[in-house]
Amino acid sequence: MHEEVRTSVLGGEVASRGVPVAQLVIGGAGVLAGVVAMVMIGGLFGLGVAAAVVIAALGSTLNLFNDESLAGIAAHRCSTWWRRRDGRHIWLTPGDPALGIAPDPDYGDPAVDPGWTFPPALGACEPIDLAGTGLDDLFILWHHNPGERSYFQIIMSVQGQAEGLRSNERWAQNQAAYSESVLNAAARDTVFTRSLQLVLRVVPADLDPHEQWLEREVAKLPPDRAAQLEPAIVSYGHLIDDARPLSEEPYSYLSIAIPENGRLMAEASRIARSKNATAEGGVAQVIRDEAARIQRALQSAGFGRVDVLGEQRACAVMRAMINPSFALDRHQGAGWRNWIPTFFGGHDSVLVRASTDPDRRDEYWHTRVGVIPPSKIPPVQLGPAWLTPLLSRVEPDPGDPGDGLPPSPTMRTIAVRMDLVPARIARAATKRHATNDAAKAIELQQKGQISDGSEEVLSSSSARRREDLKAGTGYHGVIWSMAVAVTGRDADDLDRACDRVTAAAGDSAIPEIRWCTDDHDIALFWTLPLGRGLARTKFTRN
Secondary structure, three states, X not given: OOOOOOOEOOOOOOOOOOOOHHHHHHHHHHHHHHHHHHHHOOHHHHXXXXXXXXXXHHHHHOOOEOOEOHHHHHHHHHHXXXXXXXXXXXXXXXXXXXHOEOOOOOOOOOOOOOOOOOOHHHOOEEEXXXXXXXXXXXXXXXXXXXXXXXXXXXXXXXXXXXXXXXXXXXXXXXXXXXXHHHHHHHOOOOOOOOEEEEEXXXXXXXXXXXXXXXXXXXXXXXXXXXXXXXXXXXXXXXXHHHHHHHOEEEEEEEXXXXXXXXXXXXXXXXHHHHHOOOHHHHHHHHHHHHHHHHHHHHHHOOOOOEEEOOHHHHHHHHHHHHOOOOOOOOOOOOOOOOOOOOEEEOOOOEEEEOOOOHHHOOOEEEEEEEEEOHHHOOOOOEOOOOOHHHHHOOOOEOOEHHXXXXXXXXXXXXXXXXXXXXXXXHHHHHHHHHHHHHHHHHHHHHHOOOXXXXXXXXXXXXXXXXXXXXXXXXXXXXXXXXXXXXXXOOHHHHHHHHHHHHHHHXXXXXXXXXXXXXXXXXXXXXXXXXXXXXXXXXXXXO
């Protein structure tokens, strides 16, 4: 049976509908310059001062250099200098003496170690103490950073969907089920979830079990039989060697963010009173119910097995995302006090020390992080599998025999943060946009002018959202951001990997990845399942 394939348009806002801030600043600077020239100073000197003010305003507000202004560039350089002076780009792991995990070789050295309890980029974040609540297995993080809304967060592992031989119609069915069962249900006013973060981590597949199986089976054979099968055994070994550079394994995770607001705390207090429990126990009960609802929704949408991660598994996942020397599914010994490996933030990448072994102190993983500007995605219709080239079709690295690097798949993380906007708020914004677009069209018609096409794109975008958000459709709004982290075995390997990821992103209708120069150690935490990567907006304050 043929199903309609629903398309998405993610880059419809090609221009601002209001007065840009830069124009307001330039206009204010012009008025100030006129007052200075005509009233306060006068003469040629006054005109010179006025010209200097206007030039400074233009240079500070117009995005002339890679979508950045001179003021923005100067502020970023000052911030980078200040961070590096304080050592906020460095973190040395203290290890875990209780588990016999050795500290970093430079830990405690005042010449290297800035002495942070946790990396400054992590911010104010710690797990809730649930001991004695009956929900001890839950791992709930509380984020409470100045200037942003506090929220609770929990991490799930998602089996995901097998690619295989699936038609666009089949992909569309799963996409519609995810939109209706998960996103739209989570955006309702009656639930507490307000943000979701999808994280995909792609690493080389572990083929060692195949070799170990072959060794065990050969050991069981009589010597004469093993000699007869030697060509087949050698051929199987060659097949594993040939497949290793092309074999990659994806892992999917979902982070749920629940804001700490009055409604949540009132419900938690009610539950705590009814069960004679602590306030932490009431909060944990609410979050557990939210997680269970989303877990059922994901499973019914065809996303396979969904597990809520405890402390060990969640910390092991985040540790392995930063340091690929660890496996994502090997969680023994991982905990909140030891999951962050040693790293040094640099200009082009963040260097992560591969091991705390003093003999391997010079071995580093190199990671570069970039963000996808939503405004850079062209306003074209995108099908349900539009991101597939970036997710699963990045070319492997051919290796570098001169440096002893064998061929390997491209290690990468793709994180998408979605802030859900209730329909009543999204409809109000869409109504304003549609009104502005209609007024602009009438204005151009009355003046007899022909637009450059931007107005038509904006008008079609607001009309499309207006149709989707009609009362009774069940759809809500969403604000999204995307970040990509690419890991290489050395600096050259990282450059090659970023080129391949950029090419795959181009095939996915993403024309630009904006690399976070000087800020990779900060942006690295945006790609972890911590619910980061999107600033608070007026649509997502409630």
